[in-house]
Amino acid sequence: MTSIWLAIGFLAIAIWAIVIERQLYVIRRESIRVLPKGSSPINVLQIGDIHLAPWQKSKQRFIRNLAKQPIDLVVNTGDNLGHKNAIPPLLQCLAPLMQKPGVFVNGSNDYYAPVPKNPISYVFRSSDVPKSARLETIRMTSAFEQAGWINLNNKGTEIELSGNRIRFIGVDDHHVGRSNLSELAASQTFTIALTHAPYLEILRGLTLRGAEMIFAGHTHGGQVRLPIIGALTTNSDLPNKFARGTSGWSFEGKNSILSVVAGLGNSIFAPVRFFCRPEVRLITLLEVA
Template identity: 40%
Template sequence: MGRRGGTGLIAALAASALAGAAAFAWGSLIERRLFTLREVTVPILPPGAEPIRVLHLSDLHMAPWQRDKQRWVAGLVDLKPDLVVSTGDNLGHEDGLVGIRRALETYRGIPGVQVHGSNDFYGPMRKSWFAYLKRHSGGVKKRKPDLDTAALDRFFGETLGWLDLNNAVGSMTVNGTVLDFFGVDDPHVHRDRLGLLTRLIDEQKDDQTLDTDDPGLSRHVSIGVAHAPYQRVLNAFVTHGAQLILAGHTHGGQVCIPGYGAVVTNCDIPRSKVKGLSVWTHALRSSFLNVSAGLGTSIYAPVRFACRPEATLLKLVAAQH
């Protein structure tokens, strides 16, 4: 290679390195703090029903010093949501509950539901960033839970009054519509119990059919909630009649390539559904699916690129028949 060719190669490598450094600086210093509200409309309510505003929060991965994120989340209460849904991975540090309290205490008295993510049990660990580029890295953890999940659940249940949907069901009436919820604990670490959920949903439906004189039976809407949107869970939810499914976990890919999208999804969901509102179809039935790109990252991987942190405001409206 001649001197000119060698000089050109060095210049190209230097330019590539500079572009990579600039992208990393943007993603780690700026974009991961560009908190964004996404708004969507979902037509699933009965005819004539009053709209319901649902605030979907996910993957806060909260550390106590993250005051900007805490203030931003607390300020979303000004949207006047009728319901809050948290799809897990709230904690990002052993003292993360301190930040969760600052962010969510303003929602006291607003109905809500929640499920766990794996990072509500296990604190973050240093590991190779290349491990994240695998198709997905689910599995039973080899270590014991080291976060205070019980304290987190007490805050959600006793302080905020939210329903715990970890392998559980529940109902509430919001703006005149009965919302029937069912949810699972985190599928990413195999804590979901779909067999148990089937029995609980059957019992819930049996109890409802006993009330044959209740005119509100025609005003029920079913919503499934999970942290990680694995296909086995989404398929089961659709089979059980979910009209809307809410999930998180993917971080929207966290690092995306403009024009291509997410490099990985960290589960078996297709890349086309890694974030945002879509439709999930299974066995000739379908449900709206909203996957949140989430608001945080691991404290050991503090970068987002072409994938801003987000919360979602879903406006549930009457379906058009």
């Protein structure tokens, strides 16, 4: 009898993690004091790790409705694509957000289509990305740029936003060896940085180049979290306790704040979330106290 109840329990957990929780999308809200004195507040929508497949209609509806939120800037930290045919539905559901100012970097899944693999491998090691079929990355990034979003893949720029002069820098995905910090110079202007994967080497490099606010994704918040223990992995060298949310960092006397979004999706070959709801982050950046 005990074995029957155990089987029922495991089945219930599997149904919750595979069918229910990974579609319980949530907006997590936070205020961070990081802007220079006298700056106006900036409402930032951080979105990433969408991993969109064409049949994911509820995810597409959630993304379309995000534009109803008070947003001054969209920060997209990559891994938008989860299927070779995902670009048309991705651009359709992002269209309302693409009418707002935005910046973006790519993740590995914006270059390579997902391939079948053991889902457990994600939890127990930092998984390599199989070099599978190439996706139409330029088609996606060109659409973003035509809408006015700024491409920060190993690039930097300065813009006026909500009355604030801000420098933005970013790197392409370090997880697949596409990052190039040498392209980014240091600056005294208040700087916001983007990276898909929050490897410590990248956090250090961005902080030393003046970034005071860093946005990242990639970790899926651990994707599977356990009570008390939390995330089992970040799929990088970032410590597990920083798998999602906000944390402070210091490198050689320079400080930065890191925001890691748990993302909205997962590989179609690892369709599970447990104690880790899919999310976007709506962050109000405020002047320092």
